[in-house]
Amino acid sequence: MSAAKRPMVARERGDFDRRNADWYIDRLVQGLVFLGGISAILFIIGIFVFIAKEGLGFVIDTLDLTEFFTSKYWEPSDEEAPEYGILALIAGTASVTGLAMVVAIPFSLGAAVYIGEFATGKTRESLKVLVELLAAIPSVVWGFIGLSIMNPLIIELFDVPVGLNVLNAGIILGLMAAPIMTSIAEDALKAVPDRYREAAEAMGATRWQVIYKVVLPAAKNGLLGAVLLGVGRGFGETMAVLMATGHSVNIPTSIFDSVRALTATIAAELGETAVGSDHYSALFTIGIFLFIITFVINLLADLVVRGVRKG
């Protein structure tokens, strides 16, 4: 900033026009921050263009979209007639995510209500830290737990041949999604102004009545947003699901069936395909599909959460 330190003696300028170092620093920082802000948009467009480039040509020229979405046979390595049907993969992802939500919603909403409405002082602070810590556990560690702890446990408890199935992955994914859902749900509860609680309590409402009749209805958009983000997390999760589902293409009829997820398919197969081959492009098509779904879910969650701020 040595240039800026030079006294500004521009003859035509009055005192009010003088620019000092602070002015340049301000400009510089503004520029940097703007770059940082805009980069998120650039990256997302870049990623979309990349995925579309790899998959879209295939979608338009070669792929039979009806077959893609309705066939339950994913047999890309069949030499004579490879088949690219993702119905079973969608069923796999959906069943695992669905079960995960059944596990995560009561846990996360319960935790959020406890942290937000009941816990005070140190209990509250340490719980919040712990929840955040839980969210930071790498997904491969969860997958490891699924493989080495849940798997034998399920085999023993339910007397089934394989413990890597919808139940296993659903529980693992539910526990993984719960922390983030908890913190978003807790934010939603915290956004409910305290004067509502005070008003209800002053009328003689019990704590539970205050929560049930006032706080939860007032926070319902935020809570729905939390659930939607959990669903988005479920659709996008790869490693833990890959490890815990059993990874076999299958439309599940019970929670003890092994399945395969969309994400896990990409992760497991992309490395072994020739760049530009049909199989490669089919995997990218799955990528586009996942991208669109998670994008829509996140957008929806965002809109829903925003709705509550306005209302």
Next chain:
Amino acid sequence: MSKHQELNCAIQTEGLNLWYGTFQALFDVNLNIRNGRITSLIGPSGCGKSTFLRSVNRINERLGYVRINGSIKVHEQNIYAPSVELLQVRKQVGMVFQRPNPLPLPIRDNVLFGHRIHNRAESSSRAEEDEIVEQALRQVLLWDKVKDKLKRKATELSLEEQQKLCIARLLPVKPRVLLMDEPCSALDPKGTEAVEELIWELSGQYTILIVTHNMAQARRASEECIFMLMGKVVEHGATDELFLAPREQQTADYIEGRFG
């Protein structure tokens, strides 16, 4: 109301001391607040008037670090006795806050909120509920304005209407005492006038205790007046007398605007 109750006071305190943590906010408050009258509490900021008001329906306890000794009796019953059920106290002693705080629910549900939580055993029919809503809203002079939009959210009303609604929702549970913590301070002059009018309408049916730091309002809108300073009651008397001929020098100084 029986004659016996009429003669008695609605709220009596004996040796009431209150601490927030280690800070003592009320010192040895002894008051007899008359039944069916409007009593105003005046005094400079921080004199303990709101604290006192908030301890009469024990909403102070939300803070968790409030300690109290002495007693507050509402219609002869010590509300701080160990056997007392907090929810029943709050049913008998309704509270109106400084900032109108209708719940983010439809107007109708706001009016019925207290009624529903206190009558869980026998649920009322829709017709009965309609009756309750109309009666409460008529009492606060709000019925004609909102009768066509009872399903609209209460938070959409103007501040004056919100504050009237906050009074209306207390009435269905038939409280005996209404506490009002600067009920007009968030309102414009017209709203203030309307709410003061309403308070007059309600006097006689309810014992009303109103905190204000608007002395003109205390003078206009109350029959008895209590002047507090630094957590102590300095003077308590008929409003006219207190303003025209205060017994204490401190009262005189305050109402003449020499401090506060």
